[in-house]
Amino acid sequence: MPASPAHNDFRSDTFTTPTPSMLTAMATATFGDDVYEEDTTTNTFQAEIARLTGMEAALFMLSGTMGNQIGVRIHLAQPPPHSVLCDYRAHVYAEEGSGLAVLSQAMVTPVHPRNGLYMTAEDVKRWVVLGEDVHVAPTRVISLELTIGGVLTPLEEIQCISEFARAHGIKVHCDGARLWNASAATGIPLAEYCQYFDSVSMCVSKGLGAPVGGVLATTSEGIKRARWLRKQLGGGIRQAGVLTAAALVGVREVWPTMAETHAKTKQLEADLKGLGVVPQIPVDTNFFFIDAERSGVDMGVLLEQCEKFGVKLMDERIAMHHQISEEAVNNLKMAIAEAVRITKELPEGYVSKVQKGGYGSTSKMNEYS
Ligand SMILES: Cc1ncc(COP(=O)(O)O)c(C=O)c1O
Structure with a gap:
């Protein structure tokens, strides 16, 4: 298929x-x-x-x-x-x-x-x-x-x-x-x-x-x-x-597969933690909202890396669903790891080629983060 x-x-x-x-x-x-x-x-x-x-x-x-x-x-x-x-x-x-x-x-x-x-x-x-x-x-x-x-x-x-x-x-x-x-x-x-x-x-x-x-x-x-x-x-x-x-x-x-999607999201959370990437709010179901500041990730850089690794993201929200492939999850993790590495070396005033999209609840879920 x-x-x-x-x-x-x-x-x-x-x-x-x-x-x-x-x-x-x-x-x-x-x-x-x-x-x-x-x-x-x-x-x-x-x-x-x-x-x-x-x-x-x-x-x-x-x-x-x-x-x-x-x-x-x-x-x-x-x-x-x-x-x-x-x-x-x-x-x-x-x-x-x-x-x-x-x-x-x-x-x-x-x-x-x-x-x-x-x-x-x-x-x-x-x-x-x-x-x-x-x-x-x-x-x-x-x-x-x-x-x-x-x-x-x-x-x-x-x-x-x-x-x-x-x-x-x-x-x-x-x-x-x-x-x-x-x-x-x-x-x-x-x-x-x-x-x-x-x-x-x-x-x-x-x-x-x-x-x-x-x-x-x-x-x-x-x-x-x-x-x-x-x-x-x-x-x-x-x-x-x-x-x-x-x-x-x-x-x-599809509904019966949802618990499996949630388990994959939890696994992603554990893997990202290993990279120092933390969420804005608890990861209870199928979303992981990257806390860009606390994770040391420049979102523009991350979106550039996502393009490079062939995965689609528009903002801080990583949404999991039943059609996400294992290969895509691995590519996303590599893109995030690269973004963390590059962000550390960014020159002052760097402006990324890709601009973050998204709005309100697709991007910022915790007003204090
Ligand atoms: C929480 C919530 N409610 C309602 C909607 C509206 O759904 P629709 O896009 O089908 O109008 C959305 C869409 O993203 C949503 O996230």
């Missing part, structure tokens, strides 16, 4: 490509019209997600962004003022083109977690906006990203946040783009995580490797509203089966 074009691509798990069995499933999918809810493959996929998450219903989305934006908006039926409380690095806030402002007319309370890693109930209680004072926009939704930067949030913390939210009539949305990873890493079933949420949006085109999409799971009432909003955004898909067939293969065949 030829290697995936993503075999040497460490930029993100979004670069994963459909597997041969996904392509076969796409070719043999049913071709019903999903706007009329007539597609068997899509209905099977959605039922499977509802079962796995323990939610009443699920709806295929064209992207994780669409799942997040609609997932939050279904909870905001009232006109503003209202606000969403989330981590300052959260994708739903920082990387979705101001969707919360435009689509939900929501204020955002971006929280800097005290532990520098993930939001806790203590953070939520500190920053939540309660009451009806006319000066404020009350918190109506708390959004938790799992994993965030690959870091796990303990289940007990999620439970505490959820209990607090429910006691105050606040909905809890989960950006579970990588909830698959959290579950694979901890062994905690998706449904056990999801019992604490009112909605969860999960991606199928990241670690699961499907070419397109995500899925929103919530109450039947919520899905009814989500279907309407999805249509409004142009996300009513006709022969959706070609996409959901691949997503189903991702769930059934």
Whole structure:
């Protein structure tokens, strides 16, 4: 079997490509019209997600962004003022083109977690906006990203946040783009995580490797509203089966390989430690964020070396996934070793030929590093 074009691509798990069995499933999918809810493959996929998450219903989305934006908006039926409380690095806030402002007319309370890693109930209680004072926009939704930067949030913390939210009539949305990873890493079933949420949006085109999409799971009432909003955004898909067939293969065949990907990431962490290269935040799942300063690595030099060694990186984040080859991992380690060596001898004011790309959460996950 030829290697995936993503075999040497460490930029993100979004670069994963459909597997041969996904392509076969796409070719043999049913071709019903999903706007009329007539597609068997899509209905099977959605039922499977509802079962796995323990939610009443699920709806295929064209992207994780669409799942997040609609997932939050279904909870905001009232006109503003209202606000969403989330981590300052959260994708739903920082990387979705101001969707919360435009689509939900929501204020955002971006929280800097005290532990520098993930939001806790203590953070939520500190920053939540309660009451009806006319000066404020009350918190109506708390959004938790799992994993965030690959870091796990303990289940007990999620439970505490959820209990607090429910006691105050606040909905809890989960950006579970990588909830698959959290579950694979901890062994905690998706449904056990999801019992604490009112909605969860999960991606199928990241670690699961499907070419397109995500899925929103919530109450039947919520899905009814989500279907309407999805249509409004142009996300009513006709022969959706070609996409959901691949997503189903991702769930059934790629998800079970995720623990192995995490083990490889841990091994990479151990090997990089030997070179003096340390991460910004814990390596709990499939990401290693290089702490360039503490590791003595000039990022421009590293990206030059990556080009030389034939591996793709765009910034501090090394993203592992099921299609990364052993050869690519070795090449990446050689590129990093070279970058460490060259950085030590860099002349004052050196400007690298390759400029670091990336943004926010793909580059800097710890504001103190
Ligand atoms: C945590 C998180 N949530 C949501 C998304 C959005 O997914 P999509 O790119 O499918 O819109 C991403 C994408 O990288 C993500 O990392």
